[in-house]
Ligand code: 13P
């Protein structure tokens with residue numbers, strides 16, 4: 548294994564490459580990454596990176612967003628088949644229909660979406676900035692795609708706007724039930740429940756904290772509690788356990804696992820760097836039209 552790691556390190560220098568990893572990829576991959584973070588943080592790092600090559604350890608909407616934001620860089624994914632099932636759960640035709648129904652509507656697109664959906668949207672958001680961005684929009688009507696659960700969470704925080712929802716969902720987070728919460732709370736009485744807003748509203752209502760993967764990690768680090776129930780994909784345990792040796796973290800459910808994120812292995816990182824496979828290509832027309840919603844996100848998030 549160490550041989551793989553040292554080969555990856557030398558290829559990084561040789562190819563002037565930077566490795567970005569999402570918190571959900573396996574711990575051994577997070578270990579060799581230059582930057583680890585949530586979707587928002589990684590999109591900013593991808594845009595600002597001074598290296599010519601980005602190795603994106605995550606799922607395809609992440610690699611595609613990095614390429615759209617940084618067309619001059621080569622972006623590779625160790626496994627090009629790692630996708631997010633939610634990314635395509637909305638329809639461009641429905642967006643145009645909603646635009647005809649509401650003339651002041653803002654189409655707000657979760658970054659977990661295809662470039663094609665971003666192209667039809669006004670602004671992108673991530674779980675880390677969605678509330679702030681929707682609040683900053685002048686529009687009264689918000690069509691939130693593709694995730695209904697994140698959309699409903701944002702609506703609960705921004706009460707002076709009217710939301711239209713779409714029925715997309717994350718198969719990992721949306722599978723959590725109130726019985727799972729009850730069982731975890733009974734097994735770990737007093738441990739605060741920290742959840743991702745892709746969970747259903749009845750689950751969010753049971754939580755001590757709701758936020759992005761980085762938000763959950765920050766909350767746990769700053770909290771005086773010693774035990775936590777973690778309601779997001781279990782890849783975050785790598786960072787939580789590494790940085791908080793005196794604290795205990797219990798998965799809300801043992802099957803909170805995103806199979807696509809787990810496709811990213813050290814062997815595939817090495818292969819993609821050696822053979823230059825898995826390069827992300829985004830056509831000029833799609834890039835130009837999807838870029839506006841991503842740039843709009845970066846602009847509103849920085850206010
Ligand atoms: P974060 O932006 O919070 O890292 O979430 C990404 C994701 O895919 C959640 O399922």
Ligand code: SF4
Pocket residue numbers: 606630631632633659717718719720745780805806807808
């Ligand atoms: Fe997509 Fe859910 Fe996996 Fe996140 S955890 S990448 S939303 S399938």
